[in-house]
Amino acid sequence: MKKCLLTLFALMMVTPGTSVFAASFNCNQAQSITEKQICAVRSLNDADVKLATTYQLILKAVPMGSRDAQKDRQWQWLKQRNRCGKTIQCLQAQYQNRQHELDTVIEQRILSQGPF
Template identity: 55%
Template sequence: MTRLSIGFCILVFSVYSQAQAASFSCDRASLKAEKTICQRRSLNDADVKMATTYQIILHALPMGGRDQQKEIQWQWLKSRNACGANVPCLSKAYQQRQQQLDTIIQQRILNHGPF
């Protein structure tokens, strides 16, 4: 039942998040990477999906795991921003990070859970 509940939450967040804009304010976007993400629907959607998955993970992991994930996310953001306006680079960055986050959900949360 717990796996079903988490799966349902992920599905709801995924559907909800796809209707939203980027996970940051496009009005305040100042970096080339941010502006490109706001201009490209596929990147915008990838950003929202990644940010939603990341938030689910932060809420589900124990405190030590959260701190580690925050540091990993910070490093990832720096590498994403280094892509600048390079769309293939940004797409690859989001794809790789989403795979990492999906693995965390599968291996550390669904299989073991904080519950």
């Protein structure tokens, strides 16, 4: 049931006109080796979109006082992710771990307590 809710929330966050097959950033402007690798590898691209969508959902659903902590954690994770360079296995592990963290936030803070 929770997976269905998470999927529904993720689908609601995709705005019209946004391609679900593009990274969360403009691949034409990718500068770092990591960004270029994310754009080049479909599984990383998909993981990036899913994670970015989940993250945006959390920012909209958690109380204002929690948003700065979520943003700080995301910046720390991005720094950690970028240390992978173009190593696919490292990037996949980073995305899996961070997605798990974000899914836990949704389950424990939003679905169980509600943003209301």
